[in-house]
Structures are given as C-alpha cells and as structure tokens.
Amino acid sequence: MSLRTAVAAPFREAGGEEMGESAFVVALSLDRDWFSPDQAKRLVDVAASEGLLRREDGTLEARFDPQTTTVPEGFEPDESILRERSTFERLLGALVEAGEDKQDAVAGINGLQSELAVTVEAAAVLYAHRRGIDVDELTEIARASL
Secondary structure, eight states: OOHHHHHHHHHHHHHEEEEHHHOOOOOOOSSSSOOOHHHHHHHHHHHHHSSEEETTTEEEEEOGGGGGGGGTTTTOOOGGGGOOOOHHHHHHHHHHHOOOHHHHHHHHHHHHHHHTOOOOOHHHHHHHHHHHOOHHHHHHHHHHHH
C-alpha cells in the first residue's frame, strides 16, 4: 500500500518508530520532494485516521514496524493517498495487499452482502476472515455500521 510505504519512508531513514511531526513533514516535503508541506501535514492526518500513526504533543509514532516496509527504488506516492478512505476501501485494500484479486474480492463481498443482508463493510470483514486475512483493526468500525 502506498500510504503505508510513504509513512514508513521517514521512519526508516530516522531508524526508529517515533519522530517529531515537523521532522516527518520536512522528510516528505523537502528531503524527498514528494509533497508540499501542507500535503505532508494532510498525509499525517490521513495516516492517523487510518491507524498508521499516533500523534501526541508534536510527536508521531508509527503504529506498525516501518523497518519491515520496503520502499522500492524510485517509489513516488500518488496524491490520491491524501484522501481519507472509507472503511470498505480500507478493507478492500487490505485484501488486495494480502494477495486477493480485487475483482474477485468485490464479487465475493457483494455476494455475501446480498446473501446475509448485512452492510458491505460487514461482508468484507467476513470475506477476509474466511480467507484468514487479519483485518482486526477495522472489524470494530464495521461492527458499528451494522
């Protein structure tokens, strides 16, 4: 996922899982020239809303191990990662990241939704669970939408 990769890059360079928010913004905007400073701040907001970052008193903490995330040579994130994704989009992204074919996943999720008369988010969680894909961090959000 390019959001995770973009978030991981500054932490990988710093060699840890915590850094100042201003250092993070500088790393993405000035050092890497991926985003403007305002866009880099927006990335922090999106990453925090998706549970990738925890923000506290001007410090950012990665909620995953950035050292295990590969930043491919020549990687440059698309601006589309600056928008918040719905719970369904996040679930679908997790499925695709785990190796599921996107079209097959959507078809399977739609079938479950129709068969069980549940929300698309609940169907996506069930679909992931049946395939052994961990989406625990999104399960509560999906449960709330029932």
